[in-house]
Amino acid sequence: MTRRQELDNGLVVVARPNRAARSIAARLVFEAGAAFDPPGKAGTSSLVARLLDRGGGGLSAEAIAEGFERLGVSYVARAQGDTLDVEVRLLAEHLPEVLRRLRPVVAEPAFPEEEVRREVGQTLSALAEREQDTGAVAEDALAAALFPPGHPYREPAVGTRASVPRIGAADLAAFHRERVGPSGSILALAGDIDPDRAIALAADHFGDWTTGRGATGRATIPDPPMPEREVTLVRRVEGKTQADLVLGMLPGLRRNSPDLPAALVLNNALGEFSMGGRLGAAIRDREGLAYYVYSTFEAGLGAGPLAVRAGVAPDAVRRALDLIRRTLEAVRRRGLKPSEIRDSKQSLAASVPRRLETNPGAARTLADCEFYGLGLDYPERLPSLIRAVERDQVAAAAHRYLTLGRHALVVAGPALKEALR
């Protein structure tokens, strides 16, 4: 029931009906995320996203906001790692008008000098706040430890104190011209729609968009080199009562890695299932050391690390790290129990349909499948791919991805040197 059509200008439109809804979620996805920020200008994609609706196509920022909000439409644009995403949520009867109003926002932003200056200043304020956020401090340090200078995944999407002041309106216009166009981009719609009509409407409003180059084939993101040995970084942040720690391991996973289903099963059993998998059982449930502890793969166009995160009291950091290491080592050496693999496979496979339950969830999932070339039937195929995972494949994934000893560890919080000694 999901329909897909590529318009002549290369924009792929995907539409999925949900007759239980009165609303529609529409998501435009461009290969224009932070990974594509020009060298030395980290934060460009993020500023482009924040300024798309601040004037363009002959309309003022005020007129654009009023045009959406008088219909009750919610609009948001964000720079992710690989993509720049624009999402609108609306009542179904407004779809034609919303698509009409969306077109100049994404295709003809003006990046007025004054708006750019204001947004740059506000981003610098936000960066000062971020320096006091233990979670953000840990994430930025981890990326800098795992990805070498120049790597697309090294810098934070929001940019840095050094890079953001270097970005001007001309940079934003150039980035937009080069990366935000119809070719290789996706418009995904889900909700109370007739898919054929939705595609026709999309063609009406976006079919003659030819400016902006867009992507021609997906970009290649190089694999980061494996660290030679383990790296431990301590970042002191004053006035905090809890430390955030993150441990990241390469080689990491890509969205199109052939062993992705096995890696998902591994990650689920390690740090997701029930109350945080094995890690949750060891650290939260048995010892009460943390409110949160979990693991994730950040798989994109390029390889993203398998990361373990936890928030713990400063005096419990050592103990928590010890338990995390032991858990990772045990899973790598001895593998997972058949019952753990069975539970994780069942849980992951059975949860796939829920991703399509809400309109924003369905639009995001479909856009994702299209962007990463997984096929629109991926949500239907994924459960059987997961169920087919064998124990030795999970063991191989554990061996490949749990590279303790060559990991990077960051702890951010108050007075930690003593705690780690």
Add this chain to the structure above:
Amino acid sequence: MTPRLSPPGKRRSSSVPPVRVERLPNGLTVLLREMRAIPVVSVWCWYRVGSRDERPGVTGISHWVEHMNFKGSRSIPKSEVTRRVELAGGVWNGYTWLDVTTYFETVSSDALDAMLRLEASRMTECLYSKQEVERERSVVISEMRGGENDPRSYLEREVSGTALQAHPYRWPTIGYLSDLQAITREDLYAHYRRYYVPNNAVLVLAGDFETRAAMRLVKRHYGRIARGAEPPPVRTVEPPQSGERRVLLRRPSGASYLQVAFPAPALTDGDFPALLVLDGILGGGPSINAWAGGRGAGPSKSARLYRALVEADLATEADTQIIPTRFPYLYRIQATAKAGVDPERIERAVYAEIGRLAGGSVEAKDLERARNQFLARYALESESVTDAAHQLGFFETVATHRDYLALPARVRAVTAGQVARLAAERLSERTRTVGVLVPDAAGAGGA
């Protein structure tokens, strides 16, 4: 052209599923809403207990009880509580707030029976072993500390405790550290037994089931649970405020923050819908889904505060907060100062905007936009089975679900005059509490 929105239920009234209300002899209220588009069901069990039912010495106990109720029962071992939900492809969680404590599972519909069994067991027979109480003590303290890493949590706590001097809404739901260190197993168990009785609970089912068959399952699992004593009422009424209150905090922080709080009407107060519209004009309108609302939404850029604070380059963020509560609570306006901007300038700009509202500046297009934003959000935030069940249960627990169903009509009836009167009467200098947090010497004060 003025856009016209059809109200929820009007365009295709037959497609809006009715709510069936049942009451078991033991006092359990059951709300059922069939939504059969996908084979999923959401089960929420609500209790009329939250931080309002606590007292100094045991603050945070309602939330800690919620944690303990994931630790297994006489018939369901700890390891099975969340495992069963996830094997059914489900998602689970729970939360505790001012007026409510709730637990939910959204699962494939063939797991409905197992979820009702789980929730019925949670109501009556959780274990509370000494060992689990001690483990959870440090988990809850860790949760509190994680929240405190955000300097704004201090400001919110101080403003709440200053604006409210008597009513138990004044302390944080997470509790005070000293209380979390002192609460005993007996305290927890007594709190659990006092409030977890069917006559103090609301069970909500939304999704793919047939109502009569679902009610048979509900009766099988809940029918034999005995009615309990009625939990004690909240008696304290907040005395009126008769002058501005101010707090100034100094903490390590990357920015200065401002929070202004005013006494807000309770959900059932006649002024509540006008506050929703007022907030629409001032702040872009509230989310009214406390669980999932606002997730992933951007700021409302036509809102007056956004224009006066963010566009005017005084603040990097400006937002507001309304919570539908049983008793009068607070309406908050919050802003993050741009580096180098004195929070006092932001404060003045906020009061200027309130003054404009009180002075009758609301035009027909402002009302129209605020109403349309509210009605769209009202629809969007109740579409999934999880959200639909949440909304019915939240409002039934705080007041009644009819108050929720009546909100669109009440919001549509709000006039410009009501908004102006509300701004003049409720958002006044006499009743405001102002909190400012500035970076102290040890913190980086921003560029």
